[in-house]
Amino acid sequence: MSQAATLNARQLQQVLDYCRTRRHALRDRTMILVSHWSGMRVKEIAALRWCDVVNSDGTIKAEVRLTADQTKGQRGRTVLLPQRLQAELARYAAANQAKPSQQQVFATERSSGFSANTLTHVINGIYRSAGLDGATSHSGRRTFITTLAESGVSARVLMSLAGHQNLSTTQRYIDIKPSMLRAAVELL
Secondary structure (H helix, E strand, C coil), X not given: CCCCCCCCHHHHHHHHHHHCCCXXXXXXXXXXXXXXXXXXXXXXXXXXXHHHHECCCCCECCEEEECHHHCHHHCCEEEECCHHHHHHHHHXXXXXXXXXXXXXXXXXXXXXXXXXXXXXXXXXHHHHHCXXXXXXXXXXXXXXXXXXXXXXXXXXXXXXXXXXXXXHHHHHHCCCCHHHHHHHHCCC
């Protein structure tokens, strides 16, 4: 099975533009950006609760502490949220006022939240409808890791951000791009 495609900035914008046409535009945009800008797995995104992301004063947390049952491998981890993702989450939270703190952040029409499997299908459908071949629910996570690697972030830091236990796992996520090879040889 081939790996999920990584997206460049133009392709991500193409997906976000498509999200604007959907019935749940803000929700779908926010889910996609959580994946791309935090590197969270789909299971983790589906399991996010309002109390995980919103402080008692209504501001968005800079760090999300995921419990063992919210993550793969039953190991809790902390996910750092960049400021631009905090701003997106604040916008989404403002549109979803007065939600119970234990409720999942991303709700469906029929239930209080997505299962990981259902969210996978929704995200895959968004990518497919946006015209991106090879993009899957794992593309955001792979793009997150590859983009940071391309920016020079060390593999050990990437491993920690991804919540991986083994460096070899993190390395499999990194797409080697011609620009990365060129930048490497230009260091000489």
